[in-house]
Amino acid sequence: MSNSNNVGIKEGISLKPSQGYLEETVPPFTPFLAIEEASRCLLCYNPLCSEGCPADTNPGDFIRAIRFRNLKGAAEIIRSNNILGGVCARICPYEKTCEAACARSGIDKPIQIGRLQRFITDYEKTTNFQALDPPKATKEKVAMIGSGPASLSAAATLAMKGYPVTIFEEKEKAGGVLSYGIVPARLPQYVVDEEIEYVTNLGVEIKLNTRVGRDISLDEIRKQGYKAILIGAGMQISKTLDVPGKKLKGVTTAVEYLAKARSKDANFNAGKHVVVIGGGDVALDCATTARLKDAESVTVLYRRTREEAPANRQELEYTESLGINFAFTLSPAVFEGENGKLTVVRANGTRSKSAMELEADTVVFAIGQQPEDFSKVIEGIGFDKNNFITSLENGTTNIPDIFVAGDIDQDSIKTVVNSVQGGKIAAQSIEEYLTKGGK
Amino acid sequence: MAKHADLSIDFLGFKCENPFFLSSSPVGSSYEMCAKFLDAGGGGVFYKTLTTTIPEECSPRFDAPRKEATPFISFKNMEQTSDKPYQDNLDMMKKLKEDYPNKLIIGSIMGMDEDNWEQMARDYTALGLDMLELNFSCPQMTYEGMGSDVGASVELIDKYVKAARRGSHLPLIAKMTPNIEKMEIPARAAIKAGAQAISTINTIKAITGMDFDNFTCLPVVNGKSSISGISGKATKPIALRFITNMAQDPELQDIPLSGIGGIETWEDAAEFLMVGASNVQFTTSVMQYGYRIVEDMISGLSIYLAEKGFDKLEDFVGIALKNIIPADDIVRDFKIQPKIDYDKCVGCGRCYISCMDGAHQAIEWDEEERKPTILEDKCVGCQLCLLVCPVYDCITPGKILFKEEDQFGKGSNTEWKEDAVNKHDVIVGKYDRP
Numbered sequence: 001m002s003n004s005n006n007v008g009i010k011e012g013i014s015l016k017p018s019q020g021y022l023e024e025t026v027p028p029f030t031p032f033l034a035i036e037e038a039s040r041c042l043l044c045y046n047p048l049c050s051e052g053c054p055a056d057t058n059p060g061d062f063i064r065a066i067r068f069r070n071l072k073g074a075a076e077i078i079r080s081n082n083i084l085g086g087v088c089a090r091i092c093p094y095e096k097t098c099e100a101a102c103a104r105s106g107i108d109k110p111i112q113i114g115r116l117q118r119f120i121t122d123y124e125k126t127t128n129f130q131a132l133d134p135p136k137a138t139k140e141k142v143a144m145i146g147s148g149p150a151s152l153s154a155a156a157t158l159a160m161k162g163y164p165v166t167i168f169e170e171k172e173k174a175g176g177v178l179s180y181g182i183v184p185a186r187l188p189q190y191v192v193d194e195e196i197e198y199v200t201n202l203g204v205e206i207k208l209n210t211r212v213g214r215d216i217s218l219d220e221i222r223k224q225g226y227k228a229i230l231i232g233a234g235m236q237i238s239k240t241l242d243v244p245g246k247k248l249k250g251v252t253t254a255v256e257y258l259a260k261a262r263s264k265d266a267n268f269n270a271g272k273h274v275v276v277i278g279g280g281d282v283a284l285d286c287a288t289t290a291r292l293k294d295a296e297s298v299t300v301l302y303r304r305t306r307e308e309a310p311a312n313r314q315e316l317e318y319t320e321s322l323g324i325n326f327a328f329t330l331s332p333a334v335f336e337g338e339n340g341k342l343t344v345v346r347a348n349g350t351r352s353k354s355a356m357e358l359e360a361d362t363v364v365f366a367i368g369q370q371p372e373d374f375s376k377v378i379e380g381i382g383f384d385k386n387n388f389i390t391s392l393e394n395g396t397t398n399i400p401d402i403f404v405a406g407d408i409d410q411d412s413i414k415t416v417v418n419s420v421q422g423g424k425i426a427a428q429s430i431e432e433y434l435t436k437g438g439k
Numbered sequence: 440m441a442k443h444a445d446l447s448i449d450f451l452g453f454k455c456e457n458p459f460f461l462s463s464s465p466v467g468s469s470y471e472m473c474a475k476f477l478d479a480g481g482g483g484v485f486y487k488t489l490t491t492t493i494p495e496e497c498s499p500r501f502d503a504p505r506k507e508a509t510p511f512i513s514f515k516n517m518e519q520t521s522d523k524p525y526q527d528n529l530d531m532m533k534k535l536k537e538d539y540p541n542k543l544i545i546g547s548i549m550g551m552d553e554d555n556w557e558q559m560a561r562d563y564t565a566l567g568l569d570m571l572e573l574n575f576s577c578p579q580m581t582y583e584g585m586g587s588d589v590g591a592s593v594e595l596i597d598k599y600v601k602a603a604r605r606g607s608h609l610p611l612i613a614k615m616t617p618n619i620e621k622m623e624i625p626a627r628a629a630i631k632a633g634a635q636a637i638s639t640i641n642t643i644k645a646i647t648g649m650d651f652d653n654f655t656c657l658p659v660v661n662g663k664s665s666i667s668g669i670s671g672k673a674t675k676p677i678a679l680r681f682i683t684n685m686a687q688d689p690e691l692q693d694i695p696l697s698g699i700g701g702i703e704t705w706e707d708a709a710e711f712l713m714v715g716a717s718n719v720q721f722t723t724s725v726m727q728y729g730y731r732i733v734e735d736m737i738s739g740l741s742i743y744l745a746e747k748g749f750d751k752l753e754d755f756v757g758i759a760l761k762n763i764i765p766a767d768d769i770v771r772d773f774k775i776q777p778k779i780d781y782d783k784c785v786g787c788g789r790c791y792i793s794c795m796d797g798a799h800q801a802i803e804w805d806e807e808e809r810k811p812t813i814l815e816d817k818c819v820g821c822q823l824c825l826l827v828c829p830v831y832d833c834i835t836p837g838k839i840l841f842k843e844e845d846q847f848g849k850g851s852n853t854e855w856k857e858d859a860v861n862k863h864d865v866i867v868g869k870y871d872r873p
């Protein structure tokens with residue numbers, strides 16, 4: 001007998017997690033459960049949940065549509081506002097967005113908005129429903145750098161308005177962090193692939209293995225007739241700390257570690273004793289990956305307290321339930337090794353004189369990322385000292401035909417849903433720019 | 440956006456934008472209210488019924504019984520006609536039609552006697568309204584010879600329709616009462632007397648529940664209460680059968696029907712259309728949820744019709760009538776046995792309880808494994824277990840067995856076989872699984 005209905009109940013901690021690396025943690029709603037959950041919704045007047053969604057996915061309206069058994073209409077509401085509805089349904093920080101705003105919390109607990117959204121995007125898929133029907137692409141050509149959430153969202157928005165869009169992506173797979181970062185337990189690859197297909201079905205072209213600045217230059221893009229260009233290149237560089245021993249074999253970064261785990265699924269070596277440094281969602285993803293890929297011990301070192309950690313609470317609890325150790329208010333002091341290979345991590349207390357020694361063959365820095373330097377790729381573009389591109393209003397930059405969205409935008413909030421919104425807004429600016437004749 | 444079908448449809452010569460109307464009741468009892476609904480996308484309104492004298496109302500006046508945690512299973516009201524001055528209402532209806540020329544605006548009348556019916560029809564006609572609805576069906580009027588008493592009397596219907604006809608050249612829609620066995624009889628009388636269409640149902644006389652301290656029914660009005668009309672979801676099955684009866688009545692062929700009773704979703708509305716209503720009206724759902732529900736009705740119905748390939752809503756109207764047949768014409772030579780998907784089963788035992796206590800003791804229960812097993816030779820295929828199982832798609836229709844009679848023919852010993860001599864194709868339904 002399966003446990004598919006025991007939502008949220010986790011098995012006891014065992015040495016080897018019962019869940020596989022590729023298995024999605026949260027089970028889906030059945031139609032009965034979705035309608036039951038939608039019936040819990042208070043159907044608020046001017047609902048706060050809708051205001052809480054950074055991408056205007058409009059949960060108030062789509063939950064109401066579920067309640068009134070208009071499931072396909074619900075899909076249309078989601079897709080027309082958030083092209084990555086199925087992705088966001090799984091990895092949005094709801095506890096800080098829509099669900100945080102839910103009025104039902106005043107009675108007991110918020111409506112499970114993310115799971116309802118996931119139910120609808122799954123339903124859309126299983127019924128082969130086409131929520132979006134794009135017009136012919138007859139307008140000016142638009143190019144995008146990077147195929148992460150920001151570009152995908154901007155591309156879909158423009159495709160729906162009749163613009164032909166080409167995305168240049170340096171990697172062999174599209175999706176950015178969705179394909180190379182977030183663990184499949186939270187976001188299965190098939191979901192990412194389906195949503196990318198959704199975008200390409202709208203007529204958007206994605207040129208893989210094409211790095212702008214290496215395989216194609218900005219001038220060349222302009223020469224090929226692209227009238228507007230969006231930078232959606234994200235943050236590709238992991239930050240590290242200057243810890244002695246940093247060059248030892250076994251010391252790596254989150255971006256590298258996660259990308260390897262995801263792409264070379266079969267022969268990736270997670271390490272036996274893994275230490276992850278950081279306290280955000282990226283750190284948790286590294287720790288979960290290590291654990292689900294059979295590391296014997298996994299320890300997360302974070303310089304502040306549990307309460308101060310920016311990570312999503314549910315994910316934090318889930319990570320803890322996998323048997324991962326957390327060491328708070330500690331910071332790495334030195335990495336020691338033998339024959340050039342990491343063996344020990346020594347950490348010191350940030351708020352006390354405590355010290356800790358950990359056996360480790362792998363250390364993963366997950367303390368933040370920053371963009372690559374774009375000043376040579378796009379000459380004259382405004383950027384700050386951390387390589388973030390300076391956006392003016394609504395995704396415009398100091399160069400008229402260049403726009404920016406997503407993580408690389410200096411002013412953005414670094415999440416998928418905010419990148420989706422950034423993409424939508426930049427798309428609007430691009431449309432305005434092009435309808436004014438490119439001035 | 441997905442493909443959406445056009446929802447426009449004709450009603451007595453008026454091209455309606457869509458078939459969704461407010462029924463005559465407080466939800467359409469002022470200019471602002473009607474305007475808000477029309478702005479939300481509604482196709483038209485049946486304005487609250489007027490009488491020339493304002494009735495006295497009681498307080499409280501509603502009850503909304505629950506089943507388990509679900510409120511508004513039905514809705515009881517003790518209201519009568521409009522509580523606003525007659526002339527004010529006339530002014531509001533006039534302005535509504537002027538401001539919304541493309542929406543269907545219908546006035547609802549309830550006269551006291553023939554002269555009053557005629558005069559009101561004349562007053563309404565002068566406003567420029569599209570049609571008139573004659574309210575023969577309010578079950579809680581406190582004046583004799585008004586409301587549902589009229590709807591049960593062929594003589595009164597005849598008199599009042601004729602009186603309204605004298606006062607107006609506009610199409611007349613007779614709103615019938617369900618507090619009667621055969622609605623076809625008064626409906627035919629209304630048409631014969633000069634009405635062009637039938638709308639129904641109005642509320643059903645009922646008691647929703649009792650007060651356990653005051654020993655009266657709900658709602659308690661100063662320690663007492665009355666039998667009065669219920670509407671809402673629970674009444675939909677009854678309303679659907681009345682509409683079907685009339686749509687299938689040979690004497691009412693081609694008489695347009697407007698369906699009312701418990702409509703909340705696009706599916707509810709589509710059900711009325713399928714059994715022959717060319718449009719629908721609703722009140723209780725709006726009282727509970729507001730005018731915005733029409734948005735999902737429009738969206739849901741237009742997506743469904745586009746997917747099914749209907750070009751015109753007209754083609755959908757009455758589409759189920761040929762498939763609703765007398766009980767003795769139903770094929771009874773097969774049974775569909777349910778099958779249990781054990782990967783989904785959570786071992787609650789509800790199917791077992793229902794089959795043991797409410798069906799044919801055809802489920803065996805393994806207490807150790809908490810596992811039900813259907814006994815093929817005992818199961819009659821009633822599918823009660825399928826309906827009670829709380830897990831989506833856990834019990835589904837399975838094997839089809841056909842009756843094979845022995846040499847003594849019908850009523851003799853029969854055997855059930857998958858490949859019996861008279862095996863044939865069977866169309867299997869899905870109940871309400873979305």
Ligand SMILES: Cc1cc2nc3c(=O)[nH]c(=O)nc-3n(C[C@H](O)[C@H](O)[C@H](O)COP(=O)(O)OP(=O)(O)OC[C@H]3O[C@@H](n4cnc5c(N)ncnc54)[C@H](O)[C@@H]3O)c2cc1C
Nearest residue numbers: 146148149150170176177181212233234406407414415416
């Ligand atoms: C491990 C991890 C977990 C996360 N978890 C969550 C989460 O749970 N919820 C959430 O909301 N957010 C999460 N985030 C943040 C979220 O993924 C990002 O905010 C989001 O992906 C940013 O989108 P983007 O389009 O700006 O950039 P990216 O997703 O980074 O995509 C940028 C793309 O541009 C390509 N590119 C870069 N330069 C070039 C070039 N010169 N030429 C061609 N292509 C180029 C890259 O290869 C990449 O594919 C997480 C991030 C990480 C790293």
Ligand SMILES: Cc1cc2nc3c(=O)[nH]c(=O)nc-3n(C[C@H](O)[C@H](O)[C@H](O)COP(=O)(O)O)c2cc1C
Nearest residue numbers: 462463464488516640641670671700701721722723
């Ligand atoms: C509070 C209330 C007042 C009503 N008043 C009228 C009325 O004035 N005239 C009328 O024809 N029907 C009246 N009705 C009946 C409704 O128009 C409708 O026929 C009935 O409620 C069934 O539809 P529903 O289930 O969608 O509510 C009233 C119903 C309610 C609930």
Ligand code: SF4
Nearest residue numbers: 041042044049102103
């Ligand atoms: S805030 Fe919560 S209860 Fe209110 S509409 Fe949104 S999901 Fe429903």
Ligand code: SF4
Nearest residue numbers: 784785787788790828
């Ligand atoms: S009712 Fe459904 S879930 Fe419960 S025991 Fe029967 S088959 Fe299993």
Ligand code: SF4
Nearest residue numbers: 794818821822823824
């Ligand atoms: S179909 Fe009816 S008789 Fe057969 S097992 Fe289910 S409840 Fe019992």
